[in-house]
Amino acid sequence: MTDYTLKDLGWSPFFAAQTDPETLDFAARISTVARDRVTVLSPHGTLILRTPETTGDYAVGDWVLTTPDRGAVAERLERQTSLKRRAAGHDVSAQLIAANVETFGIVTSCNEDFNIARLERYLALAASAGCIPLIILTKSDLCDDPHSYAKQAERLSPLVAAVTLNATDPDELDTLAPWCRNGQTLVLAGSSGVGKSTLSNLLTGGDAATQGIREDDAKGRHTTTSRDLARTRFGGWLIDTPGMRSLPLADVADGIEAVFEDIETLAAACKFNDCAHETEPGCAIQAAVEAGDIDPNRLKRWQKLKREDAQNSEALHEARARHRSLHKTYRGAQSAKRDRDGR
CATH class of the missing domain: 1.10.40.50 (Probable gtpase engc; domain 3)
Structure with a gap:
């Protein structure tokens, strides 16, 4: 079992201002959300907590205060950033993607998956949430001029930084270090088949399954099926998300x-x-x-x-x-x- 300090977990003055010395010892950060409970990381270890309301009101990355017995959520702290979209299909509701994320990593690749209109959607979502937008261009080793893709991406908005890399090369992972170290949280989002799971594995030492992509349209299948908060090799945190076939926008x-x-x-x-x-x-x-x-x-x-x-x-x-x-x-x-x- 690994215990973390609040600072390790990404605690900041924003959250400290919502607590007092008596409640500070009960602060924890949500790492996974299940149907009727949440798993949290805290200085007291990993805990499984009951929730007083539906878990749809919680997101990976949320900070909460536990009950004195550390068996349930007593309160969810106000979010510093909140990524959400309109739920896909006919469901008229907002779907939480992640909370308290500093950087929104928009993963695409240097091939047919690169789509300006889709990138602008992700950028609007990031800007509305208050996150730093980072466009991560994978499969640079399979492209004659990957920097041309990076230039196109950075022209979309002055807010954008873009990096190119080969997600299968561990030596290139240092490129992402500035966005996921020292308690910082990076979330990865994008289409299936662009290398998100491969990046996640290398950044966290995990073993999420990966699948190939179809050569005719550069599209892949879902490999990440849920969200969780995982420690990166650089001392920060990563939230990987399932591949998104659509990104309906609302309130952005x-x-x-x-x-x-x-x-x-x-x-x-x-x-x-x-x-x-x-x-x-x-x-x-x-x-x-x-x-x-x-x-x-x-x-x-x-x-x-x-x-x-x-x-x-x-x-x-x-x-x-x-x-x-x-x-x-x-x-x-x-x-x-x-x-x-x-x-």
């Missing part, structure tokens, strides 16, 4: 604004406040497109993400309002029943 308007800051700035200069940036007179964005300053494809991607985020955000807010209304009705019915039984 601020992230889209950050990634497309150039277009957002131009939009503010349009003649009309409700400009659709299509054929309206005085449209600063269309003027920039005509001048060659804005790529028309980038404009289309921005418009698509804005529409999607607005629609999904509205659906989420309506679903939350319905849930609150049903909860209020349920509590009212319970109260009325207690009053009748009391009589």
Whole structure:
């Protein structure tokens, strides 16, 4: 059994401000989330805790306070960063990906998996969550000019850093050290088959299964099926995530604004406040497109993400309002029943 100090686990003044000397001894960090319980790492070792509510309210990386007997969660601390997306399919809900992550590692490869539109989605998610975005380009050994991919990635936003590496070469793992050492937490996300599990194995000394990719479309199968918090060889923490076939966005308007800051700035200069940036007179964005300053494809991607985020955000807010209304009705019915039984 390995015991860690709070500092080892990524404790910071942000979390310390939410505790006092009496509760500090009960702080722990969630390493895995199961259906009805969570596993946490703490200075007292690894603990399995019951939760007072559904585990869907918890994410790998969360900090919690345990009950005095260290058998259950007493309180979840406020998150410093929170990565979430709209759940895939028809489920109108937000799905937590990870919490309290400093760096969001977006893994793609130097082949057909490299997709500008998908990268912009991930970058909007990272910016909205407050994470540092890092684009990790794997399979550099199979590409004639991997640095051309890195240049394309870094042009997407001034917030982005991009690195290229061969995920199967242990000597190249030092490239990622600045983002996962000294208690820092790095989360890896991306499509299946891009080398996330291979990177995870090398960074943590784990043995997650890996599978090959189809040569015709560079796509792979899911190998990571759950999330966990694992110690890296550099002294930080890694959260690997299952391969994502889709990344529906919701409540990330601020992230889209950050990634497309150039277009957002131009939009503010349009003649009309409700400009659709299509054929309206005085449209600063269309003027920039005509001048060659804005790529028309980038404009289309921005418009698509804005529409999607607005629609999904509205659906989420309506679903939350319905849930609150049903909860209020349920509590009212319970109260009325207690009053009748009391009589």
